[in-house]
Amino acid sequence: MAIKKFGPVVALLACAAPTFAEAASQEKQVWITIGTDALEPARASFKEKGLALPAPALEKGGVAVLRVPQSQLEKLSEAMHDKLNRCAGFIAHDTEEQALAAVEGSTAPQSLASLVSYNINNGPSVNAMLGGVQELNIRNTINSLSTNWTTRRYNVQSGADAANWLKTQWTTIAGSRTDVSVALFTHTWTQPSVIATITGTTHPNEVVVIGGHLDSINGSSSTGAAPGADDDASGVASLTEAFRVAIANGYKPARTVKFMAYAGEEVGLYGSNAIATSFKNAGTNVVGVLQLDMTNYKGSSYDFGMVTDNTNASLNSFTTSLISTYQPGLTWTNITCGYGCSDHASWNSAGYPATMPFEATMTTDNPQIHTSGDTLTYMGGTAANSVKFAKLAVSFLGEVAKGATTGNTPPPVDSGGGGGTIPTATFDATLKAPKCATAGAGCDSGTLLNGRGGLGPEVNKPNTINATCVDGASGTYHSDESNDRLKVATLDGTTMAAGKQVQVTATVWAYSSTADTLDLYRAPNASSPVWTLIGSYKPSGSGVQTITATYTLPTGTTQAIRANFRYNGTASSCSTGAYDDHDDLIFTVQ
Incomplete structure (x- = not known):
């Protein structure tokens, strides 16, 4: 019962x-x-x-x-x-x-339905940009932002002056490129946010965001000095250097990239919340957000503290892979920083995937922030620690937005995964589940699985092979558990074949990060499936969540994966809970 x-x-x-x-x-x-x-x-x-x-x-x-x-x-x-x-x-x-x-966890469903499968395949272009990152440029930007104005508060003229100065700097960097623009995003308070945009060449409607906050604060006095050298001139300086080396190397991204310096973070993420909300309301497809808030103080033995709450687990994993690939030898550890601790939370709240690497752990961060002592001098007069964050921003830029620098060939990119053409499945009336009948770089269920049983818009329910595994009928749509989408794609962007590494991307609606579990299974023969567990995974939070896993394709021309999303219970290819959802995706392998 x-x-x-x-x-x-x-x-x-x-x-x-x-x-x-x-x-x-x-x-x-x-x-x-x-x-x-x-x-x-x-x-x-x-x-x-x-x-x-x-x-x-x-x-x-x-x-x-x-x-x-x-x-x-x-x-x-x-x-x-x-x-x-x-x-x-x-x-x-x-x-x-x-x-x-x-x-209530309101989301941007269309953008969430279009999350990419993150992969690393753009080494030549990323390395070309990495080689150009210079500590002196970052140091100069930190110094200018922290000394040219007594404060960069969101509601005073000097805060607006700092924004206009940064707009001028970014406009100079952009030069004569017609695919690059710099603009102010005005708010109802004095200080605007600043946004530099490089329009994507082949996927301009898919957007990558790299941001940090421009404002500063003195926690003891509204009129006190607030240089904010670390918090967050350092983050803005790091992303400014990433922007500079991208332009200097002739980088043309496949996806549109937006560099953002937010106003009003210190008083409740004001600027980023306004921007993320406007993107959500416009249905903008943001596929990845990197937040840089404090990058120049090394208080921990670890090089990066990866914030795990109010961020996207798949994007976090990808970001640490970028560290391992492009800055081998640097270390990271997982940390939590609580609700609304920086601008990544605005994007997460709007339903977009965000990640935030931090300069330390929460107990070893810069003790001078929010005081008149948050100066470059306190950090040794150098921007050495920010260099690794600028390089991480460059690798994030090159591997999420793809595209290429001058003289390099851009890797293949597709909205659904790591490259090549990824077919969208159609319902197979014989096997009674979504199927990609032709071999490609992957297979995408599209909207066929959205919902659970009679809850929500799911068509052809239960969408399991031969309808042998029936969904639980309790609860309500997008309050309780459901599988919403399944994708499988090769990591190298080539056509699926036996022996290839593939990534499964499951988009689920989670009720609980502790009680819910996604069991992913594979079968080499969809016509007579024998299910093998790939792994069991916990969502990082409630609401819409994306979970990824990798495995090697076995031999077999018509294969399948199964997502068994359950409330409590144990791993099973067909659990029987009243809130459990089960969906299959069938695909063709060379």
């Missing part, structure tokens, strides 16, 4: 005290989303200052929604930094609707 699970608990709490509301009503109010684990530490910090943090209007899934006066965003940012070592640690929204959408 199946025991029904309960959905996330929603707690509607009381409004703020009348005296607070009366005072707050006289100024602009802002809705924020914040991790529930941060509420009590932030509340304690506010109390120490004689302030009161309002009670949440909503709590769900570890995230709370609050309405606060805009003037208190900086105080909240200070509290998050002092108590939890987060920066900013929350996401600010202009409307209640936007805040509620964020806490």
